[in-house]
Amino acid sequence: MSEQPILRVQSVSKRFGGVHALENVSVDLFPGEVLALAGDNGAGKSTLIKVISGVHRPDEGKISYDGAEVTFENPQKAREQGIETIYQDLALADNLDVGANVFLGREPMKRVLGLPVLDRKKMRTEAAEALRVLDIRINRFDLPLRSMSGGQRQAVAIGRAIHWNAKVLIMDEPTAALGVPEQRKVIALIKSLKQSGVGVIFISHNLVDIFAVSDRIVVLRRGQKVGEAATQATNSDEIVRWMVGG
Amino acid sequence: MSEPPTANRKLQTADTKPPSAHPIDELVSERTTWATSVRSTVASMRAWIFLFFLLVGFEIWAQLAYHTTFLFNPFNASSIAVFTVGPLLLALGQTFVVISGGIDLSVGFTMGLAAVVFSKILNLSMGVLPDPLALVVALVVALLASAVPGLINGLLIAILRVPPFIGTLGMYGVARGIAYLMAGGTTIPISNPVVSFIGNQSLTLLSIGDFRVSIPILVLVTIVLTVAMVFMLSQSRFGRHVYAIGGNRQASLRAGINVTRNTIALYILSALSAGIGGILYTARFTAGAPQAGETLLLDSIAAVVIGGASLFGGSGTITGTVIGALIIAVIQYGLVFVNVEPFWQFVAVGVVIIISVLVDQTQKQLSGARTDE
Ligand SMILES: Nc1ncnc2c1ncn2[C@@H]1O[C@H](COP(=O)(O)OP(=O)(O)O)[C@@H](O)[C@H]1O
Ligand SMILES: [Mg+2]
Numbered sequence: 001m002s003e004q005p006i007l008r009v010q011s012v013s014k015r016f017g018g019v020h021a022l023e024n025v026s027v028d029l030f031p032g033e034v035l036a037l038a039g040d041n042g043a044g045k046s047t048l049i050k051v052i053s054g055v056h057r058p059d060e061g062k063i064s065y066d067g068a069e070v071t072f073e074n075p076q077k078a079r080e081q082g083i084e085t086i087y088q089d090l091a092l093a094d095n096l097d098v099g100a101n102v103f104l105g106r107e108p109m110k111r112v113l114g115l116p117v118l119d120r121k122k123m124r125t126e127a128a129e130a131l132r133v134l135d136i137r138i139n140r141f142d143l144p145l146r147s148m149s150g151g152q153r154q155a156v157a158i159g160r161a162i163h164w165n166a167k168v169l170i171m172d173e174p175t176a177a178l179g180v181p182e183q184r185k186v187i188a189l190i191k192s193l194k195q196s197g198v199g200v201i202f203i204s205h206n207l208v209d210i211f212a213v214s215d216r217i218v219v220l221r222r223g224q225k226v227g228e229a230a231t232q233a234t235n236s237d238e239i240v241r242w243m244v245g246g
Numbered sequence: 247m248s249e250p251p252t253a254n255r256k257l258q259t260a261d262t263k264p265p266s267a268h269p270i271d272e273l274v275s276e277r278t279t280w281a282t283s284v285r286s287t288v289a290s291m292r293a294w295i296f297l298f299f300l301l302v303g304f305e306i307w308a309q310l311a312y313h314t315t316f317l318f319n320p321f322n323a324s325s326i327a328v329f330t331v332g333p334l335l336l337a338l339g340q341t342f343v344v345i346s347g348g349i350d351l352s353v354g355f356t357m358g359l360a361a362v363v364f365s366k367i368l369n370l371s372m373g374v375l376p377d378p379l380a381l382v383v384a385l386v387v388a389l390l391a392s393a394v395p396g397l398i399n400g401l402l403i404a405i406l407r408v409p410p411f412i413g414t415l416g417m418y419g420v421a422r423g424i425a426y427l428m429a430g431g432t433t434i435p436i437s438n439p440v441v442s443f444i445g446n447q448s449l450t451l452l453s454i455g456d457f458r459v460s461i462p463i464l465v466l467v468t469i470v471l472t473v474a475m476v477f478m479l480s481q482s483r484f485g486r487h488v489y490a491i492g493g494n495r496q497a498s499l500r501a502g503i504n505v506t507r508n509t510i511a512l513y514i515l516s517a518l519s520a521g522i523g524g525i526l527y528t529a530r531f532t533a534g535a536p537q538a539g540e541t542l543l544l545d546s547i548a549a550v551v552i553g554g555a556s557l558f559g560g561s562g563t564i565t566g567t568v569i570g571a572l573i574i575a576v577i578q579y580g581l582v583f584v585n586v587e588p589f590w591q592f593v594a595v596g597v598v599i600i601i602s603v604l605v606d607q608t609q610k611q612l613s614g615a616r617t618d619e
Binding site (some may be wrong): 026 | 432438477480481482483486487489490492493494496497498500501502561
């Protein structure tokens, strides 16, 4: 783990009308680190990652990425810089196939008789490659995602994110909608991402998952950071106490 | 847009990787059985199968009732092709709109508006400009005029988030009123030899002795446009994004697709394809009429849904729409051929729309069929 954080969130606040979704929250993320973000419903976890990924602009505070202060106007800008986000709802086009989803919004083109056309073959082979390195096999790349299982769809979302050389990968509740075997698979995926040097922020309700995969845990409650600890130096009881207060 | 980086990071799959029999693999093999393949094939063949039975049905009817052939009569084939032109032109743009999850109810009167503008401008400019130039001016102005309702639809739907059904229904009224006002409530005859040639002549493609293959120019123009639309929908980024927007608007936004601009472009495309319909209508009847596309709205939506596009958005093909339009034309022409009262056409097309949507809903629950070009 290197000394310089890849991502620094400093004293960020975000309000929606009267709701203080985030108040003075600071978080660092290092390359190759898995940071778990814990907290009850409405604690501000999703808002925090949306501020990082360019969906929301912070009302106060600043965000630095790779050593420089940044303001992302939209998620696309953040992605271009290497911050990929997998949202709770995955944000996949279920009517399209794996290749189309991995390349959504960044489709490669080739020329046929001088006309620009979608390079389907490239999309398919590179999507297959992205999933192969994640050790996921899908044998029908021409079918829409609708026909796939929750784990496969999650894998496509992860494959899409890492295909673009993400330096920071943010995952909002990646295991929530999955069965137990698929949850295990996603945990394994996060571990392999960590080893390739990606910084991962991972939101979860599931303390077992959090302790299985994270290096550090940050707990939010009502928009404030109420606790932070190295995973080895804490335990479930402490995390739960932070989450519920008291 | 800059070329995206594509370098794949080689992940170390380390010790966390169980050697074989992955849970994910099991799930995969269970999902993609032969049953899925069969269902997906049937889904994409649905319209073809329907067309086949329709043709066979009319053939049997014609044989039994009139001892004549329906299918093996070149005149019938040519008539059906001409009947297909109107619904198909409106349906081409409508296909894009429906795939994006919208609907365009204004196309019929956008077509009428284009027909009226085209005739008016042609008549006005023929006195002052040489005929070919007058034609070009009329074409350009008519297309621009037809783009306007599309642009307004697009702005209403993409920026003000008016539901497509309501926005385009309003535009239906507006375009209709303006078309009638401009035409002074009547039809506008034209007399440009080039235009009436395009509207009523055929090109002979092949001629060996008595055997001739000729295609009405109207049909030829429609084929060229159809090929262009197939290309746009299946090969361009725009086409791909139309599917994505219809499949998951939120995901498209997050993927950086300019949903607003694409949506506006969609409705302009739909209006332009209706505009071309209006111009070809004028060519065929050598007169522009505000009600040129009045009955074609139903036909165009029917063609799109029979062709397999889902009114929920996210799926559909131009090829399917072409088959859908052929089905409409066969129903209409076939009923005339077997001497059924013409008003039954409306009933038949209406019933076919409803059945198609029902089949679509059922199939949606059953299959993971391919849904794009
Ligand atoms: N776009 C929004 N508009 C208004 N309020 C919001 C919005 N997003 C989140 N909130 C509010 O901010 C608070 C934190 O929400 P969120 O970040 O989604 O929590 P979590 O993901 O931890 O469950 C909640 O009270 C929520 O209602
Ligand atoms: Mg949340």
